Amino acid sequence: MTIRYTLFLVLTLALTGFLGYGTFATARLLRTWKPERNLLLLPQENALRVLLALACIGLGVLSGVDAAALGWRWENWRIDALLGLGIGLALAYGFYAATRLLLHLGGGRFYSPSLLEILLPSNRREFWLVLLAFVPAVLVEELLFRSLLIGGLSPLLPPLVLVLAMGVAFGLLHSPQGIWGMAGAGLAGVIFGLLFLATGSLVAPLLAHYVANSAQIGIATQTKKGEATPVG
16 A cells, blocks of 8 residues: 555545534534524535535545546446436435335434425525535535545455445434434435446436435425435
8 A cells, every 4th residue: 555545545534534523413413403594505615515525536636546446437428417317316206205104104203304404495596506505515425425435445445345334324424314314315325336336437426416415405395394315
């Protein structure tokens, strides 16, 4: 293991720990505190996400891992985009139906919709701004969890092991949302990871993730009940 790759490994794990702790702490805080503004629309938060995305790209370059292994390839982007679109929509509506059923059967025992309700836009203009804010948010998560933590660590561990491990980690970040919040996010994380491996590109998981989140926000905005499970 070279010094360069070791530095990449240390910085990537440190970034993962930082984001994980921040996400978990924020989610727990939001269970008892309701902010005055939609957190997705805070300028400083979006600026931070853009900087984190750039940091992830820098870490990928630092790793010395081939760009193809990191998923930085676009040869079949049209097919990958269609695949991501279809899977993203299927995830959104599948999780929506499952969440409605679990809320009906167990109330808040299995899932807490409080976080999603806070992120719901209050008007049409805010709805489009939320969809725009999803771009850097999803980009950071896909660059980190798929490109760096699967592609970047592939010289150390089998890709399928990394996919399962990242799915578990992705689910644990959503623990304040209840059992179904963790299970749904973890399952989505595994699906995005498998998409990454199957296509060899970030295009399909990136679009699937974005479409799933956007469609769920749209569904929840229409119902005004927050009956959907955000996947990240």
